[in-house]
Amino acid sequence: MQFYQGKIYHVYNQGNNKQPIFFTNENYLYFLKAYRTLVAPHADTIAYCLMPNHFHFLISTNEQSVQQVKVGSLTLSALSNGIRMLLSSYATAINRQQHTTGSLFRQKTKAKPLDNGSDNYTLTAFHYIHQNPLGAKLVTSLNDWEYSSFKDYTGLRNGTLCNKKLAGQLIDTNWNDLATETYEFYKNKQDLSAIF
Numbered sequence: 001m002q003f004y005q006g007k008i009y010h011v012y013n014q015g016n017n018k019q020p021i022f023f024t025n026e027n028y029l030y031f032l033k034a035y036r037t038l039v040a041p042h043a044d045t046i047a048y049c050l051m052p053n054h055f056h057f058l059i060s061t062n063e064q065s066v067q068q069v070k071v072g073s074l075t076l077s078a079l080s081n082g083i084r085m086l087l088s089s090y091a092t093a094i095n096r097q098q099h100t101t102g103s104l105f106r107q108k109t110k111a112k113p114l115d116n117g118s119d120n121y122t123l124t125a126f127h128y129i130h131q132n133p134l135g136a137k138l139v140t141s142l143n144d145w146e147y148s149s150f151k152d153y154t155g156l157r158n159g160t161l162c163n164k165k166l167a168g169q170l171i172d173t174n175w176n177d178l179a180t181e182t183y184e185f186y187k188n189k190q191d192l193s194a195i196f
Contacts, residue, residue, distance in 0.1 A: 001080045001111040005066045008046070008170065010125045011083065013109040014054030021094065021104055022052055028147045031055070031090055036161060038089070039082040042067075044163040046122075046170065049129045049148035051136060056129040058122070060166060083109055123171045127181060 003009065015021040022028050028050050035048075035057075043065045047058040065079040076084070091104035114121040130153075133145035142150045152159035153167075173181060 001077075001083065001109060003043075003061050003065050003077050003079050003111065004113070005061050005063060008058065008060050008114045008122050008125075010112045010114060010129070011057040011059055011109065012055060013087070013105050016103045016106055018053055019104075020053050021055070021090075022050060022147075023094070023098065025146075027094065027097075030093065031086075032147075032161065034086050034089055038086045039079070040161065042077075042079040042082045044166050045149075045161050046167045047126050047129050047149045047153075047162060049132045049145075049150075051132055051138075051147075056132065058125050058129055060163070060170065120172060123173060126167075126171055126173075 001011075022031070031050060032048075039045075039057075041064065043059040043061050045057060045059055047056075049056045059079075061079065065077060067078045068075050069078050069081045071081055071084075087105050087109065094104055095101055114125055130142060130148055130150040133139045133148065134142055139145050142148075143154065143156055145151075149159060149162045151157040152162055153164065
């Protein structure tokens with residue numbers, strides 16, 4: 001993954017062969033704790049959603065994101081290395097828990113840069129990420145999904161992983177209307193595979 005400073009990226013991956021990657025509540029929490037330690041110091045997190053077989057993060061890169069790190073004979077950005085370490089350590093823990101071996105995630109994590117021009121892809125990605133549990137019919141209300149930043153933005157939880165101040169600068173929305181906007185996005189969404 002190549003990252004450039006001052007850009008917004010939609011970062012996502014899923015289980016190999018679409019297999020589950022989270023099995024218990026503790027798995028979700030372990031992943032978020034590892035993300036906070038290994039990835040969050042290298043980028044600003046705008047939004048996230050963890051699903052049973054995949055995850056999404058909306059991040060904004062900064063100077064720390066693109067600092068070069070030597071890993072064996074490779075040179076990676078600090079952000080790429082953080083994501084690599086997150087997935088590797090999490091896969092090791094899950095393989096131990098599930099008594100399995102091999103790859104847990106698809107080989108390549110996607111990091112799509114978003115152009116925040118007139119179409120406001122950042123806002124679209126923000127809603128797209130948050131509506132995932134609703135689209136998968138895991139909940140009937142997004143307030144019921146614990147593993148996303150949705151509740152942090154609607155004031156139902158006081159999470160600190162996301163940089164809400166930066167989100168307010170990047171996303172043109174009224175936070176009081178967030179739930180309504182996300183539900184409207186879900187009801188009216190079209191095929192977004194070209195973007196995401």
